[in-house]
Structure formats: C-alpha cells, structure tokens
Amino acid sequence: MSAATATTGADAMERNGVRVDDTFAEAFPMKATRVLITAHNATWANHAAVAMTGFATSVIACGCEAGIERVLSPDETPDGRPGVAVLLFAVSGKELAKQLERRVGQCVLTCPTTAIYAGLPAGEAIALGRNLRFFGDGWQISKMLDGVRYWRVPVMDGEFLAEETTPVVKAVGGGNLIFLADDTDAALGAAEAAVAAMRAVPGVIMPFPGGVVRSGSKIGSKYPALVASSNEAFCPALTPLAKKTELDAATGCVMEIVIDGLLEADVARAMRTGMEAVLALGAAAGVRRISAGNYGGKLGPYHFHLRKLLAGEVRS
Amino acid sequence: MSAAFHLRLRTQPALRLDLAGITPTAMAGQDAAAFARRPLWHGNEALPLGEFFDVRVLADEAPTLVFEGDLGRCDGVGRAMDGGSLRVEGDVGDYLGAQLSAGEIRVSGSAGLLAACELAGGRLEVEGDVGDHAASALPGDMDGMRGGLFIVRGNVGARFGDRMRRGTVLIFGNAGDFLASRMVAGTIAVAGETGAHCGYAMRRGSLVFAGPPPAIPATFAATGHDIRVFWALLARSLAAHGGPFEGLAGWRPQRLVGDLSADGKGEWLLPG
Structure with a gap:
C-alpha cells in the first residue's frame, strides 16, 4: 500500500x-515471515531470492509484499553456505501461506543448489517444505534434527532441502x-x-x-x-x-x-x-x-x- | 513432601525386581516413608520398596531420582517416565527407559536387554554397554524407538534399533549383529565396528559410520549426488556430542541407499 x-x-x-x-x-497490521535461502554460492542464492520476491510490490494486486532483507554470510546460515534473508508480508496468515508456497515452489525449489529454512525463532507455523515435498513423488525423505523437521526432495542437481514450517508473526x-x-x-x-x-x-x-x-x-x-x-x-x-x-x-x-x-x-x-x-x-x-x-x-x-x-x- | 529422592540398594534381590512406575514425576510430592511403602513386584510377590532400598530425601526441588548400587536385577528403571531426572550410579537390568517420553535418564554403568525400547522423547544416556534389542520394539509391538535421544558410550548388542522409526542414537562403541534391522526412520550414528547383517531390511532412516566402514551388502548401492547441504545439518547435530563424532563436519561422505529388498530409501553415510 x-x-x-x-x-x-x-x-x-x-x-x-x-x-x-x-x-x-x-x-x-500485517502477517509476516522470514525465510533464509542458501545456495552453492552467493550468486545463486541471490537469483532465487530475486525471483521469489519478484512481483511482490503491493498487496493490492500481488498477494504479498516481499523483499530481500539482507545478504547472509556462511557463518550465519544453517548449512554454512552463502545465503539471503527474505521477508514476506501479507494481509492474512492464510494468504501469506499461499504466496509462500507458490513462490518457494516456483522460484526456490527450481533454482540450482538452493535450500530454504525458517528465519524466525517463534510464531504460528505455516508450511514451508511440508507441501512442497510432494514434488518428490514419493521419493522425498524427511529428517528430524534437534526437534526440527527437514524435507529432502530429489531433484536433478541432488536434493532440495526445505525446513518443514516457518513461523508467522504479526x-x-x-x-x-x-x-x-x-x-x-x-x-x-x-x-x-x-x-x-x-x-x-x-x-x-x-x-x-x-x-x-x-x-x-x-x-x-x-x-x-x-x-x-x-x-x-x-x-x-x-x-x-x-x-x-x-x-x-x-x-x-x-x-x-x-x-x-x-x-x-x-x-x-x-x-x-x-x-x-x-x-x-x-x-x-x-x-x-x-x-x-x-x-x-x-x-x-x-x-x-x-x-x-x-x-x-x-x-x- | 519432597520432589527428589536418593535410593540406595540395600540388598541384592533374589529375583527380578520390577521398578516400572517408579519415576520422578510419579514419586514427587511424597515423603520418604510413603515412598518406602510403595509396592514392587519381586518375582510374583509384591513387596515394599523399603525392603530393598534405603530412601532419603534430596534437597533438589525438581523431580529427581538417584539410584545407587548394582541394579542389574532391577528391570523397568525409568520405564514410561514422562519428565524429571533419573540417575543410576551402577548397572541396571532390562527395559531401561522403555517408553520414555520426556525427561532425562543417566546410567553410569551398563544396561540389560531392551533398553530404550519405544523411547518417544527425552534423553537416555548409558555410560557402559547395553544388551540386545535396545531402541527396538517391545515384544509384540510393531514400532521401535520413535523419538528422543539415546546415547550409549559403550557397546550395544544385537538387533539394536530394530523397527526404529524416529529419534537419534549415538553409539560410541561397537554394535552387534543386525544393527538397524527393519529400520523405518530415524538416525543411528556408530563409532565402532558393526556386526553381521547391518541394515537388514531397513526401509528408511540414516546410519552414520564414524568408525571403520562396514562390509557393503549386495542390497545397498552408492548414489553419486552432492549431499553436502543435508550433511552440514546432520554432522553439526551429531558433532555436538563430541568424541568420535566431533570431526564429522569435515567429511564429504559417501552415501549408499538400501536395503533395496525393502523399499531402499534408507541411507548409509560413510567416510568419503
């Protein structure tokens, strides 16, 4: 707006x-989440983040407002690779979940070498990898590590790894x-x-x-x-x-x-x-x-x- | 009334003694005398706990039980425990921490059969060895360990993790035959040698071999893809426990999938 x-x-x-x-x-008031995109190098993390935050200028017609918050160094990311922090805002948690799933599915899952993680410590959980895992057509596997569930979806460059959910906050x-x-x-x-x-x-x-x-x-x-x-x-x-x-x-x-x-x-x-x-x-x-x-x-x-x-x- | 108790085994029971139900949260709020009157099954006879243990109150305000002595004939220690802290200064018998759902159990000695069976949450740590069928299903049940963290500083017996479906296990020593047989999911990391038929019919789940690599069965096959992203997460989680797992993050592991005779979505991660 x-x-x-x-x-x-x-x-x-x-x-x-x-x-x-x-x-x-x-x-x-809006609903928001932060996700962390990592990739083999900073260039590919940026490609994914730019694509994911495209056509996200205004909730008037884009469904959400999104942008790159900042670039992350390898020691700031869960998997030790270069990354980008992205923020998404929408008028409701339901719309945010819808936009997140579409954007991650089309822009991050598709982008070479990427992985995606939740970037907020707490909040109401919405799906991140939970639904995208079905792209694996039954070959997907999950892993719980220290109380966090991750999904591993086989793709042509190896695996797309996504945390199961991401918190939403006001x-x-x-x-x-x-x-x-x-x-x-x-x-x-x-x-x-x-x-x-x-x-x-x-x-x-x-x-x-x-x-x-x-x-x-x-x-x-x-x-x-x-x-x-x-x-x-x-x-x-x-x-x-x-x-x-x-x-x-x-x-x-x-x-x-x-x-x-x-x-x-x-x-x-x-x-x-x-x-x-x-x-x-x-x-x-x-x-x-x-x-x-x-x-x-x-x-x-x-x-x-x-x-x-x-x-x-x-x-x- | 107290939340914490020390129980010293006064005399070795003549028969197996069943300590199931003696958990920190169940005992919290009692006084030492009431605690000592609690009946225990000794063979087929119910006897007061005080016949076997000296009970004294500890100052700790959190639900806590500390056992002292050779509890090798005491079964069900921490069975179905749902919170608090339980410590054993010595060995324990069978069914240690079976169906544990929350809280922490530490044993300074070794445990008998069926330890951590159907463990669902919390943390169970054994300084010594554990017997056969640990982290597996209770007799007659379909699913084994299903959550939580199980650490064995010594060796484990046969059929460890049979039908295990969730949770994390670290074995600092060697494992017996049929490690992770029929495993459904979860993670087992082993630092020592493994026995025969490792991963027999495992369907999913991860086995990490931090020590000598096992013989590769014909029903396991290598995948050549890059798993550094997942490995970074898994290795960091395991490395936090130190010892032989500390250096895992530096690996670029070889990955095998199997058992191809049973879905084949399990994975072995070996030194690259």
Whole structure:
C-alpha cells in the first residue's frame, strides 16, 4: 500500500534547507515471515531470492509484499553456505501461506543448489517444505534434527532441502516517506540515498522496485472497478488542475518509499534512517520537502510522526 | 513432601525386581516413608520398596531420582517416565527407559536387554554397554524407538534399533549383529565396528559410520549426488556430542541407499 494524503504543517520544521512536514505515516497490521535461502554460492542464492520476491510490490494486486532483507554470510546460515534473508508480508496468515508456497515452489525449489529454512525463532507455523515435498513423488525423505523437521526432495542437481514450517508473526506494513524535489534527478537521488541507508536496518523491506515507488495511490477511483488510483495531490502534472494538491509550483518530481517491518520499532528506525540520509543531502541536492502519507489516522493503528521520529521521541 | 529422592540398594534381590512406575514425576510430592511403602513386584510377590532400598530425601526441588548400587536385577528403571531426572550410579537390568517420553535418564554403568525400547522423547544416556534389542520394539509391538535421544558410550548388542522409526542414537562403541534391522526412520550414528547383517531390511532412516566402514551388502548401492547441504545439518547435530563424532563436519561422505529388498530409501553415510 502507499500514501493517500499528507498534511503540510504551518510551523514547518526545516533542516539543511529541507522542510519536514508535520505529518505522519499511517501503517497497518500485517502477517509476516522470514525465510533464509542458501545456495552453492552467493550468486545463486541471490537469483532465487530475486525471483521469489519478484512481483511482490503491493498487496493490492500481488498477494504479498516481499523483499530481500539482507545478504547472509556462511557463518550465519544453517548449512554454512552463502545465503539471503527474505521477508514476506501479507494481509492474512492464510494468504501469506499461499504466496509462500507458490513462490518457494516456483522460484526456490527450481533454482540450482538452493535450500530454504525458517528465519524466525517463534510464531504460528505455516508450511514451508511440508507441501512442497510432494514434488518428490514419493521419493522425498524427511529428517528430524534437534526437534526440527527437514524435507529432502530429489531433484536433478541432488536434493532440495526445505525446513518443514516457518513461523508467522504479526508485523507492520505501509510505513512510508515521500520526498518532494525540484526535478527527477533530485527526487531519485534522495530516494536512492534513503533506500541505501534503510537497507542497513534489520527487520524491514522496501518492496517496490529499487525500494522506490513513483505511483503513490489513494483508496478508490472514479472507476468503480478500481480499488486504488493515482494520488493526484502528489502529481506535479496536476498541480494546477487538482482540487487539492500537496505541491507547489516549484516541485517537479515526487518519490515515495514504502516500508514493511517485523516490528513497529523496525519501521520507525528505518523511516528515521531514511529521513536523516535525505536531510544530509539537503536543499543543495534539490530536495525541498519530506512528507508522509496517511488516511487521516482512522484506518491504520500505527502512526509514525516524522518530526517525533527525528526528535527521537519515538523509540526505534 | 519432597520432589527428589536418593535410593540406595540395600540388598541384592533374589529375583527380578520390577521398578516400572517408579519415576520422578510419579514419586514427587511424597515423603520418604510413603515412598518406602510403595509396592514392587519381586518375582510374583509384591513387596515394599523399603525392603530393598534405603530412601532419603534430596534437597533438589525438581523431580529427581538417584539410584545407587548394582541394579542389574532391577528391570523397568525409568520405564514410561514422562519428565524429571533419573540417575543410576551402577548397572541396571532390562527395559531401561522403555517408553520414555520426556525427561532425562543417566546410567553410569551398563544396561540389560531392551533398553530404550519405544523411547518417544527425552534423553537416555548409558555410560557402559547395553544388551540386545535396545531402541527396538517391545515384544509384540510393531514400532521401535520413535523419538528422543539415546546415547550409549559403550557397546550395544544385537538387533539394536530394530523397527526404529524416529529419534537419534549415538553409539560410541561397537554394535552387534543386525544393527538397524527393519529400520523405518530415524538416525543411528556408530563409532565402532558393526556386526553381521547391518541394515537388514531397513526401509528408511540414516546410519552414520564414524568408525571403520562396514562390509557393503549386495542390497545397498552408492548414489553419486552432492549431499553436502543435508550433511552440514546432520554432522553439526551429531558433532555436538563430541568424541568420535566431533570431526564429522569435515567429511564429504559417501552415501549408499538400501536395503533395496525393502523399499531402499534408507541411507548409509560413510567416510568419503
């Protein structure tokens, strides 16, 4: 999901020439899991992770939001091989289980040399290898090691090994930052700097391409069939036309970053990190404002106030 | 009232003495006098436990039993135990830890026949040897050990792990004939030599030979694929128990499958 509206505060806070709006990002409860993909080398682990997290930008039409959390060194993985930690978020545990099974089945099981493990210590268990084992057509074998069941499915390069289940936990989806800039270069530069900094924060993903979304949406549309449509208040092309706009005439480009996190504190930490990266660039880089999207605070229980985050008033 | 007791065998019973039911959780909450009145089958005669054991209370607050003496004529020690800790300072008789589902049993000596039969959970560790039919099914039953961890620091007898279907076993010494016969699943790692007919009719499950490789029967065949991923998990789990298993992670094992006369999905893992 992405932003709906934003509020520009009258007493705007400014740092390094960049104004921070007196507003908040409104986020929602989601269900999430972390899985660890390992492979013969980092390249193949990455191939599997990229494929598995493809077409997973928004729950609006993808079924889940997913992304690579971080790259794992061999000493961080269960089997001592290079790996990647992936986070998946969905609106329900049932949908998450469905998406996980499809994505692991089509993108990880199929990828040379990979294995997959649960990456969270506790939570409600959903199937990981439990159903995929049937690909083995009766040749699959299981092994319980130290209380954990693994499935070994014969495949052409040897065995696909998968932990039987992975825990699901309550999580937070839809944290966001909106960067308003002079032009495309400035807006992209700000968003890229923010994403680069936020990727170092554990427990979060930025699910859109490159971590950035340029099509901020609002709920609903003039067309009844659509559940979401372009948020004209943030479209520079509509600044002189829209009934309500958040932009001034000098704003030529806007970019948004959506953040999903395992914990509210993770999202808060990522948002603060992203804002600080952009504030460090300053107005000299063509950035004018930082804002955030919300729905008036009535839909989502998690409110991330930008100024409170920067002031350290929100524990992150 | 106490949770922990020390039982010293005062005199060697003339007949087999059945200690089934004397488990830490069953005895917790009693006083020493009530404990001593508990009837035990001695042959076909029920006699108070106090006829054979001196019972004294220990300070431990967790359900605990400590046996002292040569319990070689005492059967069923820890049988059907479902929690707590049981320690034997000496040898024990037959059916040690049979049907154990939770908790921990440690024996400093050796055990008789049918130890760890149908063991379903918890941990059973024997410093000495165990007799025949350990980790297998109780007479008349279809399934053997079905969970938990069984460690034997010494040697094991014949038919070890017969019909075993889950759980992990580490044998630091040698194994007798028919090791893992008719095995259904689970893991057995053996550091010493094995007797004749190892893996006879095993259907599934894993046998790890950390010591001298056994003779390969005609009904076992090598697979050439890369099993390093699974091996990394298994070797680390076994290596945690140290001794001859400590260096397993450094192996690149040879894998055989069999028994081809019985489904053939069992595996042997040998030094590569």
